Amino acid sequence: MEIINRKQRMASIARKLRRESKTVGFVPTMGALHEGHLTLVKEARQMSDIVIVSIFVNPTQFGPGEDFERYPRDLTADAAMLAEYEVDYVFAPDTDEIYIPGFSTYVYVEGLTETLEGASRPGHFRGVATVVTILLNTVRPDLAFFGSKDAQQVGVVKRLTRDLGFETEIVVVPTVREESGLAMSSRNAYLNEDERQKASILYQALREAKLAFKNGERNASAIAQIVEDKIATEPLARIDYVAVVSNDDLEPIDKIADSEVLVAVAVRFGKVRLIDNVILNRKQ
Numbered sequence: 382m383e384i385i386n387r388k389q390r391m392a393s394i395a396r397k398l399r400r401e402s403k404t405v406g407f408v409p410t411m412g413a414l415h416e417g418h419l420t421l422v423k424e425a426r427q428m429s430d431i432v433i434v435s436i437f438v439n440p441t442q443f444g445p446g447e448d449f450e451r452y453p454r455d456l457t458a459d460a461a462m463l464a465e466y467e468v469d470y471v472f473a474p475d476t477d478e479i480y481i482p483g484f485s486t487y488v489y490v491e492g493l494t495e496t497l498e499g500a501s502r503p504g505h506f507r508g509v510a511t512v513v514t515i516l517l518n519t520v521r522p523d524l525a526f527f528g529s530k531d532a533q534q535v536g537v538v539k540r541l542t543r544d545l546g547f548e549t550e551i552v553v554v555p556t557v558r559e560e561s562g563l564a565m566s567s568r569n570a571y572l573n574e575d576e577r578q579k580a581s582i583l584y585q586a587l588r589e590a591k592l593a594f595k596n597g598e599r600n601a602s603a604i605a606q607i608v609e610d611k612i613a614t615e616p617l618a619r620i621d622y623v624a625v626v627s628n629d630d631l632e633p634i635d636k637i638a639d640s641e642v643l644v645a646v647a648v649r650f651g652k653v654r655l656i657d658n659v660i661l662n663r664k665q
């Protein structure tokens with residue numbers, strides 16, 4: 382496994398791999414790797430000849446007062462894990478390799494980025510879309526792997542690859558959960574043991590929504606209410622939003638019909654903000 386710091390070297394290896402007709406699978410991360418990331422890597426390993434993982438804590442997707450400075454960083458530990466999973470290249474650039482001096486070009490995906498996480502974290506998706514564009518342009522993978530915990534990010538990335546004509550196929554991998562049901566996230570490391578147990582209320586609430594849907598509930602606000610009521614039973618939890626929206630365009634809906642519906646939540650536990658979601662569809 383080679384660790385690459387320079388964008389130019391990464392791009393030149395990517396060119397060589399394309400000339401050799403290798404299938405390249407790419408997993409973009411911000412490091413602090415956990416089982417969720419490793420599941421993406423395993424999937425990439427199965428579907429590709431060459432696996433490239435990027436580790437880059439992207440400053441432009443953090444808002445003022447968010448956790449950019451204290452975001453967990455441990456390249457040595459992350460690289461050791463990736464070596465075990467037979468990753469071929471780790472791309473770990475410094476900030477000024479990605480945001481070169483005088484950088485002034487950003488990618489903004491309209492509409493989709495204005496609700497949910499976009500409304501709570503202004504500028505977040507501009508940062509995500511910009512860095513993902515730079516990374517895809519450098520690595521030029523055949524496949525790129527994203528976790529469905531970040532459902533809105535998946536939508537944004539799919540839209541930008543389509544609109545900007547990237548040939549990369551976006552592969553979405555189901556959320557990996559702790560035994561309690563809590564979705565794996567690098568930010569879980571900020572929770573103390575008590576908060577970590579109690580944070581499983583997010584998934585319990587989402588499961589109740591799923592059950593209600595299975596039992597015939599089709600009213601979006603009733604589903605949202607079920608989720609809110611359940612989360613409200615946990616005194617440590619402070620709801621940022623509970624949304625029941627179309628999974629295609631993230632527009633709010635009244636009645637759940639045939640197309641997929643995303644039930645998404647963002648909840649604070651102390652200073653830690655957690656997100657999670659489930660998809661409702663008739664085929665489940």
Ligand code: PAF
Pocket residue numbers: 409410411437439442509512513531534
């Ligand atoms: O999901 C993440 O870890 C980040 O948003 C990503 C896609 C690596 C972009 O910085």
